[in-house]
Amino acid sequence: MKDKFNPWEVEGDVNYSKLIEKFGVTPMKELGGIFKKEFLFRRRIIFAHRDIQRILEAVQKKNNFVMMTGLMPTGRFHIGHMILARQFVFWQNLGAKIYIAVADIEAYNARGQSLEESRRIALESYIPGYFALGLKPKNCEIYFQSDRSSDGKKAGVYYKLQNLFARHATFNEFKAVYGAIEPGKIVSALLQAADMLHPQLPEFEGIVPVVIPVGLDQDPHLRLARDISQRIKNPKFLQLSSTYHYFLPGLKGGKMSASDPTSFIDPMENETSVKNKIKKYAFSGGQATLEEHRKKGGNPDIDVCYQYLKMLLEEDDKKLQQIYENYKSGKMTTGELKNYTIKKLNSFLKDFQKKRKLAEKQIDKFFS
């Protein structure tokens, strides 16, 4: 475990650079222009990449490009998923065609969940959440892995890719990705490679740059897809680009877990529940007593409320910097930081919940 990356722990810059080195990804440089307007880039919450220059060029030249991602339709859509969803909206606004795969085959093979249950969860929880956060149905394809071919014209070529890819990866490569290997995992990894690469088929967008925003834990899948894409002769693919972001930490620190409701905020929760959860569970970087806090100051870098402000809630950099300094100096107490976060979070969720209601209507239209 010591040597393993844990993308849910936010502990300052130490691991950050080690991990970049370990995974062979490139640290994200300061990007100019439109990227400065998105705090995920500005604050380096998106902290690393592979081959991002191809995407930046497409943006600059206003060329076609694709943002591709997947969702695992288990548990529920929670605020942790919003870091990724925010990126869909950002890339779509920049002109990207959005591809979103609902990984119902992977949920079936790796987690034993029925296709029906996956469909329900995706349609009732994740996808309305995306729309509520600003994803537009236009220039966006959302599909189920088990049913990619509802459009007759495109029928089959996605699965054909999955089958062809099998020749271009070795058993040991799958082992490296997964450790213990099962047929269901091999098949899922190949389908995931098809998810990432099929937008470049002539039946879809043709050969275009594709950016895939992921957490570093998903990088083995990405490496496999990248390797396969350059080994196969026909069809040809442009190498995939990817970005890597931090995960929003769980309420108590560590990872958000769908099976532990005290670890996350459900965006449909009411004001009182949010308030109580933050007060009771949110891991604090403050000192044990007010007196000590005033004297020594708090540690915003490990404080969950501060991370939520930085990664999700506080658009204003100056305000965020002020909170950082005040909390660090002890001028701002843990109670004050929690109250501010509760206020911001409830205001954010109120807006989300309103938009979520409107989004439900879009879902039916989108999938009909």
Add this chain to the structure above:
Amino acid sequence: MKDKFNPWEVEGDVNYSKLIEKFGVTPMKELGGIFKKEFLFRRRIIFAHRDIQRILEAVQKKNNFVMMTGLMPTGRFHIGHMILARQFVFWQNLGAKIYIAVADIEAYNARGQSLEESRRIALESYIPGYFALGLKPKNCEIYFQSDRSSDGKKAGVYYKLQNLFARHATFNEFKAVYGAIEPGKIVSALLQAADMLHPQLPEFEGIVPVVIPVGLDQDPHLRLARDISQRIKNPKFLQLSSTYHYFLPGLKGGKMSASDPTSFIDPMENETSVKNKIKKYAFSGGQATLEEHRKKGGNPDIDVCYQYLKMLLEEDDKKLQQIYENYKSGKMTTGELKNYTIKKLNSFLKDFQKKRKLAEKQIDKFFS
């Protein structure tokens, strides 16, 4: 090798019963009615089965049923393939809907052959051969594994099955089928299971009896598909039926090999070539000298010409029995047996070649 079944060696009844025991298939009993008219059944060239009763019942009650098979589009269609093709025609005439999978994905993954080459070989060699032997385009689906979904309505469900099946087989089961295991082989075996089972999907025939005629060497694939079909809860499948036939031996005895033209007869060969090949290469059960042959007699059970008559060319049982006895007693010489076989084979191929020409026109129509 000693312990391994070699379905290309025809050496009487000894191995025959041992193998049935070893593989757990059931010896084919004498079938009545229409089955008596087909020498492959009458002569027990189809020597074993699994669950054939389900098919016999469908035939008797005139219920829908399917005959499913696959072709590996490597090499060329030769007379060895005719034992199987003859069965397509037989089952189709009995009312079966025929499904034929061109295993271009398997050829790609297991033999490194391009999809284009597979398509060419299937369309130029195998499929016109089937039509020439009497397969009718009506009530017959011939498809490529890489492109099952040309019909939009059915799009995707075949590949969906392949993906779902992955959960219902273990790594060790694949190992048992293949020995050394590679991702391409796992994927191919799953797709082969989908080939065998997808005719029962609601988008195709619904739940119906399916008979799969194979050589015993293909039985591991069949066992895997049978096991998976009963483990998966949704969709549901009727257990597969199968029949097992001997292979036509190669000219020199042993296996026909596409890479050795002296081991087989290409059905497009001319009379002189056929004559020369039989004279020069056909493995004989006769004695070294005429004198010895007259005295000791020949062995029709290992004589390749006799096997060709029995398995392909001589419809008349009495005539065949007469040849058997005359050759065994030494009354008929090897030269006489060869000449008779050459005559029968050339007459058979003349008819085939004529029909093959007509069949070429059907191909274009069939695939358009």
